[in-house]
Amino acid sequence: MEPPNLYPVKLYVYDLSKGLARRLSPIMLGKQLEGIWHTSIVVHKDEFYFGSGGISSCPPGGTLLGPPDSVVDVGSTEVTEELFQEYLSSLGESLFRREAYNIFENNCNTFTNEVAQFLTGRKIPSYITDLPSEILSTQPLPTPGPYLSANSDSVSPELGPCPTKILAGLAGLARPFGQALRPFLDPIQIQPHGGSPIGRPNGQS
Numbered sequence: 001m002e003p004p005n006l007y008p009v010k011l012y013v014y015d016l017s018k019g020l021a022r023r024l025s026p027i028m029l030g031k032q033l034e035g036i037w038h039t040s041i042v043v044h045k046d047e048f049y050f051g052s053g054g055i056s057s058c059p060p061g062g063t064l065l066g067p068p069d070s071v072v073d074v075g076s077t078e079v080t081e082e083l084f085q086e087y088l089s090s091l092g093e094s095l096f097r098r099e100a101y102n103i104f105e106n107n108c109n110t111f112t113n114e115v116a117q118f119l120t121g122r123k124i125p126s127y128i129t130d131l132p133s134e135i136l137s138t139q140p141l142p143t144p145g146p147y148l149s150a151n152s153d154s155v156s157p158e159l160g161p162c163p164t165k166i167l168a169g170l171a172g173l174a175r176p177f178g179q180a181l182r183p184f185l186d187p188i189q190i191q192p193h194g195g196s197p198i199g200r201p202n203g204q205s
Contacts, residue, residue, distance in 0.1 A: 006076040009119050010042040011112060012060070012068035013128070029135070037128045038065070038192065039112040041074075043119060044081040048088065049192065050111030054098035055088055056195030063192035075120035087118060088198050104132040 015021065015035035025033035040049035047060045061067045079087070095114070100106050109131070113124045123129070 004078045005080075006078060007043055007081075009074040009077050009116065011072035011074050011116065011124055012040045012042055012047060013070045013072060014038040014040075014065050015069045016065075031134070033131070033134065034127070035069070037109060037131055039109050039124060039128060040068075041112050041115045041119070043077065044084060047195075048115065048198070049195065050096050050101070050108050051192060052098060052101045053197060054101075055092045055096055055111070055198040056192075057198055058195035063195055065192050072125065074116050074124070075122055077119035079119055084119070085198075088115075091115075092198055104136065107132075 014037070016038050017036040019035075021033045021036050025031060038049070040047045042048075042060050045060075046057045047062060048055065048057045049063075050056075091111075091114070096106070096111055109124065109128050113129055116122055116124050
């Protein structure tokens with residue numbers, strides 16, 4: 001009997017914050033976050049990911065995010081391209097419908113973790129899947145602190161309100177800082193552009 005064909009499986013990891021999380025998280029959240037991670041699975045010569053538009057695919061590195069910040073070798077799979085496409089279609093009609101997307105509970109990393117286990121029996125790194133719980137469990141800082149007071153004017157306008165004002169307003173909250181922010185973060189939809197939806201004609205929404 002001939003040995004089965006093995007296909008390499010890679011995890012593409014992108015930091016959506018482009019380094020800002022590493023620099024600002026100790027100030028804003030009181031703990032170090034290395035990045036805000038978006039991941040995708042690369043197998044059978046294509047990149048597959050899940051966002052607010054559902055499951056999509058593109059050539060590796062083909063979204064507007066460009067090349068990944070890092071690549072994790074997940075392993076190899078015997079799953080053929082035809083079987084994998086059937087599996088993705090099934091996911092797109094069940095767990096990973098476009099309306100099922102949630103930035104904390106059912107996101108791109110939930111998808112890649114599910115797919116990685118189906119293909120190889122291995123999970124993706126825990127520092128990626130643990131990120132939502134890390135954010136939601138962060139505690140507010142008791143005071144803005146001298147660093148923020150001295151540097152608040154240097155914060156980029158794209159980041160929104162001055163961090164000093166945010167922290168001062170949240171300092172007295174009893175619940176975790178991340179939980180206080182959740183109503184504002186839950187509606188966020190992330191869908192990297194440049195891919196084609198799985199199960200729908202190219203470009204159809």
